[in-house]
Amino acid sequence: MTKRGYHHGNLKQALIEAALSLIEEKGPTGFTLSEAAKTAGVTPAAVYRHYHGREDLIAEAARQGFEMFADLMQYAYDEGQPSALAAFEATGRAYLAFARKHPGHYIAMFESGISPNRTPELSLASNRAKTVLEKAAADLSQHIPPEKRPPASMFSAHIWAMSHGVVELYARNATGATSPFSPEDLLESGIGIYLRGLGLVPQDD
Structure with a gap:
């Protein structure tokens, strides 16, 4: 999967878009926050700076x-x-x-x-x-x-x-x-x- 580029200011939106694609593919409980990070092309640590867990992202x-x-x-x-x-x-x-x-x-x-x-x-x-x-x-x-x-x-x-x-x-x-x-x-x-x-x-x- 091609990683999505991002710069300061649109990381949160990139994560939301990643979550939306995973929700459509696997359902709201079928993916992890780490998978959302990978789909968005960032490290899990970057995700946790914005969201405490998958539910916060959803x-x-x-x-x-x-x-x-x-x-x-x-x-x-x-x-x-x-x-x-x-x-x-x-x-x-x-x-x-x-x-x-x-x-x-x-x-x-x-x-x-x-x-x-x-x-x-x-x-x-x-x-x-x-x-x-x-x-x-x-x-x-x-x-x-x-x-x-x-x-x-x-x-x-x-x-x-x-x-x-x-x-x-x-x-x-x-x-x-x-x-x-x-x-x-x-x-x-x-x-x-x-x-x-x-x-x-x-x-x-």
Whole structure:
């Protein structure tokens, strides 16, 4: 393997990139910090100057992932404006798109066992992504009569759970589950059924 060159200032990023490639190849527990150092082309001692252990390195990859994820969610939300419905549906699709494009980050964020509360920085990044979806849900829920309106946090949690389930079961195929429908179609139809149940989209004839 060709060693990656680095200079002062980008060693941490080189280590994160090495960890991401190893996470994709071997899973979050399938490599050591020494392997990450070798992949990045540095000595293990150089790694320990920045990270105390593999979990710290994975946590930093997760933090970076959540920052990217939040940016993507915000972009999707903004692109859907001024329609609250389009903005909300776009954030759901962004979840699936992120998992497909950035599998290493996704695994570090959601499959590594690293708590989002491990560091204040990781918690902040995680909450920023969650806040975008809650804002989209809050905007859309204004079209529901107050007496029938679920809390925006519950509304967004349902869609987050649905998106996560489709990604894990069918996009990443983490359990070997199969479906005759694409993950995109499953998510789109699932969100549609949910929103029809809330009276936010017309019922089919």
